[in-house]
Amino acid sequence: MRLQARYRWLPTPFRSLFLFLIWLLLNNSVSPGHLVLATFFAIFIPLLSFSLRDPQPLILKPGLALKQLLIVLYDIVVANLQVALLIIGPAKKLRPAFVKVPIDLTHDMPITILASCVSLTPGTVSAEVYPIPESLSEGEEPSQRYLLIHVLDLKDEEALIKLIKQRYEAPLKEIFQC
Amino acid sequence: MISEWVVSILLLFGGAFILIGSMGLIKLPDFFMRLHGPTKATTLGMASILIAAMVFFANSKTGLSVKEILITIFLLITAPISGYMLIKSAIHHKLKAKEGTKGLDNIEDD
Numbered sequence: 001m002r003l004q005a006r007y008r009w010l011p012t013p014f015r016s017l018f019l020f021l022i023w024l025l026l027n028n029s030v031s032p033g034h035l036v037l038a039t040f041f042a043i044f045i046p047l048l049s050f051s052l053r054d055p056q057p058l059i060l061k062p063g064l065a066l067k068q069l070l071i072v073l074y075d076i077v078v079a080n081l082q083v084a085l086l087i088i089g090p091a092k093k094l095r096p097a098f099v100k101v102p103i104d105l106t107h108d109m110p111i112t113i114l115a116s117c118v119s120l121t122p123g124t125v126s127a128e129v130y131p132i133p134e135s136l137s138e139g140e141e142p143s144q145r146y147l148l149i150h151v152l153d154l155k156d157e158e159a160l161i162k163l164i165k166q167r168y169e170a171p172l173k174e175i176f177q178c
Numbered sequence: 179m180i181s182e183w184v185v186s187i188l189l190l191f192g193g194a195f196i197l198i199g200s201m202g203l204i205k206l207p208d209f210f211m212r213l214h215g216p217t218k219a220t221t222l223g224m225a226s227i228l229i230a231a232m233v234f235f236a237n238s239k240t241g242l243s244v245k246e247i248l249i250t251i252f253l254l255i256t257a258p259i260s261g262y263m264l265i266k267s268a269i270h271h272k273l274k275a276k277e278g279t280k281g282l283d284n285i286e287d288d
Contacts, residue, residue: 013266025248070249076254083214084195085201096211097280119258120221120279126258127265128285150265153281 009043011050014059016042056109057176068171075121075167083123086153097154098127101147101161103169115147117168121167123152124160181237185230192226195219208276209268217261225254 023038024030032061058066086094105111115126128148152161200214228246235243269285 022248025244028242028244052187076218077222080195080218083202083218084198084222085197087205087215087219091205091207094206094211095280096208098275098282098285116255116258117219117264119261120254123214123218125210125217125261125265127262127269150210150213152211173187 009047012046012056014062016046019045041098057107059175060177061175064171065175067129068175071167071171072121073143079121079123083152086123094153096157097151097157099124099149099151099154099157099160100130101149101164103145103147103165103170105145105169105176111145111147114168114172118147118149118164121168124149124164130159181233184270185234188226188230188233192223192230195223195226199223208279209273210265210275210279213261213265213268217257221253225250 020038020042023041024034027034103111103114105114111129115129118124118126126147126149130146131142132146149164154160196219199215199219202219203212206212206215226249232243232246235241274284
């Protein structure tokens with residue numbers, strides 16, 4: 001995990017890229033004027049806001065991040081179809097369950113991304129991260145974190161935990177190197 | 179002409195998905211299960227409707243519009259967060275889950 005970017009004038013390179021793209025998308029044009037303005041915003045907004053924020057881990061494997069994004073988008077479509085079928089089908093056959101998934105990620109941001117991926121994909125909604133920070137004493141690091149998820153139709157708990165760990169957590173660990 | 183077909187099919191498809199997601203709100207037995215409809219089934223429906231809007235405007239006088247991509251991004255970012263807030267407050271209020279829900283002892287007191 002690396003918190004410090006390579007260049008001081010570009011503290012958050014991928015957020016800058018994102019700002020650049022969003023400005024162009026908002027204005028729906030690639031005219032030279034908007035390109036210059038987008039570059040200006042992409043460089044100066046992160047510089048101004050960087051000192052106000054907690055340092056976040058940087059994306060160290062951008063290629064893998066892009067691949068993971070495509071995988072998650074594909075999974076969203078598949079999960080949507082599955083959940084639609086489950087809703088149409090008989091409600092009595094569903095086997096809802098709460099499952100605790102042990103997670104190895106340590107920083108808040110990768111955990112947030114993992115929880116969002118879990119919410120958007122395979123018939124699961126993430127509910128809580130344990131242990132709750134308020135229950136820990138100041139500066140104490142929990143030995144093991146858990147993600148509590150609600151499953152609409154649980155078939156095999158072990159297989160679900162394995163799927164989440166392999167398909168969503170392992171690439172995040174690679175991308176942020178933590 | 180073809181684009182009209184594409185737009186109509188996408189609109190029907192999207193509308194059907196949003197309808198199914200809303201049906202889930204009525205049909206499913208408890209709060210935790212109802213939450214699955216709005217966080218998932220409606221995302222695909224919204225995406226289809228937004229793609230239909232892009233195709234429609236690309237063929238009209240206004241020309242290609244890409245703002246719909248932004249709407250999709252914001253929808254994908256905010257849907258899990260609102261789902262999380264809802265389920266967290268449900269757990270805090272100790273809402274009853276449907277009988278036969280497994281793993282209820284996994285919920286810790288807070």
